[in-house]
Amino acid sequence: MTIDDKALLGVSIHYLQTSFLEEVTSTEPLSRNSSIHQIEDLESHEGGVIRRKGADRVCPIDGKTGAAYVHCLQGKDSVGTADYMLSYSRSYTIGDIVDSLVDFCARNQMDPKRVYVWICCLCINQHRVAAQKLHSGMLQSTPIDFLGEFQGRVTSIGHLLPLMQPWDRPQYIQRTWCIFELFTAHLQGCDVTIVMPPREALALEQALFGGEGEIMNVVYDALAKTRVEDAQASVETDRLAILELIQKGPGFAAVNRKVNQLIRLWVRQNISEIVDKSEDISARRGDFLAFAKRCDQACELYLAAGEYHLAQEVAEKALSIQNRHGPMDLITKARYYHSVGKALNFQGDYDGALANYQTTLQLRQSALPPHDPEIATAHNFIGAVLRSKAYYEEALVECRKALAIREMVLGEEHTDTAYSYYCIGNILAAKNEYQEALTMLRKGLAIRERLLGDNPQTARSHTNLAEVLLNMGDCKAAVVQHEAALNMRLALLGRSHPDTAWSFYCIGKALASTGNYKVGLENLTMALAIDQTVLGLDHPDIATIQIELGNVLVCAEDYDGALPEYKAALEIHESSLGRSHPDSAKVRGLIDEVAAKIQHKGHVT
Numbered sequence: 001m002t003i004d005d006k007a008l009l010g011v012s013i014h015y016l017q018t019s020f021l022e023e024v025t026s027t028e029p030l031s032r033n034s035s036i037h038q039i040e041d042l043e044s045h046e047g048g049v050i051r052r053k054g055a056d057r058v059c060p061i062d063g064k065t066g067a068a069y070v071h072c073l074q075g076k077d078s079v080g081t082a083d084y085m086l087s088y089s090r091s092y093t094i095g096d097i098v099d100s101l102v103d104f105c106a107r108n109q110m111d112p113k114r115v116y117v118w119i120c121c122l123c124i125n126q127h128r129v130a131a132q133k134l135h136s137g138m139l140q141s142t143p144i145d146f147l148g149e150f151q152g153r154v155t156s157i158g159h160l161l162p163l164m165q166p167w168d169r170p171q172y173i174q175r176t177w178c179i180f181e182l183f184t185a186h187l188q189g190c191d192v193t194i195v196m197p198p199r200e201a202l203a204l205e206q207a208l209f210g211g212e213g214e215i216m217n218v219v220y221d222a223l224a225k226t227r228v229e230d231a232q233a234s235v236e237t238d239r240l241a242i243l244e245l246i247q248k249g250p251g252f253a254a255v256n257r258k259v260n261q262l263i264r265l266w267v268r269q270n271i272s273e274i275v276d277k278s279e280d281i282s283a284r285r286g287d288f289l290a291f292a293k294r295c296d297q298a299c300e301l302y303l304a305a306g307e308y309h310l311a312q313e314v315a316e317k318a319l320s321i322q323n324r325h326g327p328m329d330l331i332t333k334a335r336y337y338h339s340v341g342k343a344l345n346f347q348g349d350y351d352g353a354l355a356n357y358q359t360t361l362q363l364r365q366s367a368l369p370p371h372d373p374e375i376a377t378a379h380n381f382i383g384a385v386l387r388s389k390a391y392y393e394e395a396l397v398e399c400r401k402a403l404a405i406r407e408m409v410l411g412e413e414h415t416d417t418a419y420s421y422y423c424i425g426n427i428l429a430a431k432n433e434y435q436e437a438l439t440m441l442r443k444g445l446a447i448r449e450r451l452l453g454d455n456p457q458t459a460r461s462h463t464n465l466a467e468v469l470l471n472m473g474d475c476k477a478a479v480v481q482h483e484a485a486l487n488m489r490l491a492l493l494g495r496s497h498p499d500t501a502w503s504f505y506c507i508g509k510a511l512a513s514t515g516n517y518k519v520g521l522e523n524l525t526m527a528l529a530i531d532q533t534v535l536g537l538d539h540p541d542i543a544t545i546q547i548e549l550g551n552v553l554v555c556a557e558d559y560d561g562a563l564p565e566y567k568a569a570l571e572i573h574e575s576s577l578g579r580s581h582p583d584s585a586k587v588r589g590l591i592d593e594v595a596a597k598i599q600h601k602g603h604v605t
Helices: 003-007 013-025 049-053 094-107 126-131 143-157 176-187 198-208 215-224 236-248 252-285 288-304 308-325 330-346 350-367 373-388 392-409 415-430 434-452 456-471 475-493 498-513 517-534 540-555 559-576 582-600
Strands: 009-012 079-081 084-087 116-118 159-162
Touching: 003 009, 009 013, 013 049, 013 094, 013 116, 049 126, 079 116, 084 143, 084 176, 094 198, 143 159, 143 176, 159 176, 176 236, 176 252, 198 252, 236 252, 252 288, 252 308, 252 517, 288 308, 288 330, 308 330, 330 350, 330 373, 350 373, 373 392, 373 415, 392 415, 415 434, 415 456, 434 456, 456 475, 456 498, 475 498, 498 517, 498 540, 517 540, 540 559, 540 582, 559 582
Parallel strands: 084 116, 084 159
Antiparallel strands: 009 079, 009 116
16 A cells, blocks of 8 residues: 555444544543544643554654554554545544544435544544644645645545534634635535535534524524635634635635535525425325425425525425325415415416415315415415516506405505505506605505514515605605615624525615616625625526616716626526516527627727
8 A cells, every 4th residue: 555545544333433533532521422633632742542542653754753543543444545525623522523424324325334434533644743733633834735635535425414503503604724625625626515414414404494584584694604714723823824725816806706616505405305305204104294394395495595406496396295195175275376476486487386375275265164264375376477467457456455365364564464565565666656756665564663662574664665666767766765775684683594685786776877886896895795605696686686786887888898797697587487487588689789889999809
């Protein structure tokens, strides 16, 4: 075995679960809850569990006394060429590390005696690390050396296992080394599989499907905390070296976005895995209706993530199961038709959405009292899709039916009634009946202010009121309303939230409409940066902002700047909505117009 081969040896998961864990727990005062810092204090001259193992051994890498832990192991059940590299924080406990790897093995039906993991504290010579007082687990004399050594290992092993815990505020993304390892693995084309302790996986499942409805805000908050420039390292020279490499390379924003892209993918994969697991359990128990409910919950999560095709897929699966196994439960059937309708509506299939919403209404009318609030909700959604189809009179009829039920059953002082005012106001605005629209929107805003105070729904009312004022030409009043919404969202949701980004977008659009292109573009660019960080580069909301950026640049006669914005938006639309979607066709028209202007001015496209 060559020196390079020995540098890539890993410890088997079986050995970690048995022998290594026993060594730790038999050493006072250590336990499963001891962190790697506690197990091996690199600032202590006296070696801990890890250094003691190889204290009297000759290192096969440099030929000096004091070997890495992995080089003291023998037998295929204990050591072998690493299949995976674990990326973790030294503050994690050994119990969490072992449990995560054992669970990873079990999930993938692998033999823990034949799965070998490269873990820096066991596979890098800790005698040398301690001697140089480096806690990062990577020896270097210059930034280039340390980058090359890590890239060589991660590329040779080819599969990184980042350990994330706790799921909602992972310490991982607060550590410079961890963020850098994750980004480098992705950059090198390596596979990345996020692992976590089973209890955290269960907590994530309960949060995703617990019915609280605020889970995506927690995800957005976690993503907002990914800032490699603010992350910490045990050794300051490590942190500075990594930051220098990133700053000279892709830049902080690119690394943060790429890491968040991987975390978003991880959340989506968890949703899919939970749904698949639920299907298996339901099939064994014969409880198919429970699986249908889980699919419907997944639909809401996919919609929030902008995964409209996946949302439609699971919603239709829920409906199909319900029709086969619970056809007489009209209320549940209605809910699933409603979910299918929402998924289709987001994709611009208004006729399909309308058909499902109308079926929802019919089922609820058959199963519920005539003035049940759920019937009002069905009328509202029908009205909304009719508005999207520009059938304004028909839309008003439906939304007024909803309002009549809500005023009768819930009273005027209710948030659902306020929502009806909001819907009617938007339809009136679409008809250019602005004064009547303002009356309805202000009425809804007043109710929300009285009942909710500062609340995301109240902020939404300010935004809608501002849009009508802008259409009436009162830009100053519109900006006041938009700024009220922005301040509320900053206080309630923070800067890095899609709703806050929407406020920046609206303010930018309003200012640009008055000819203030510079400040308008600044606000639109801010909105784009926030959404790209928390939603990813391919979310439909990104396309909306890029189209408006293109529009403003066209108004400023910067056609060369507008064209790439339109093209990026078109790529997103065609990917998420399809080439035949009206929005895709509209953007292609904008591209043609700008290309013609560029050609006319004699620019090179």
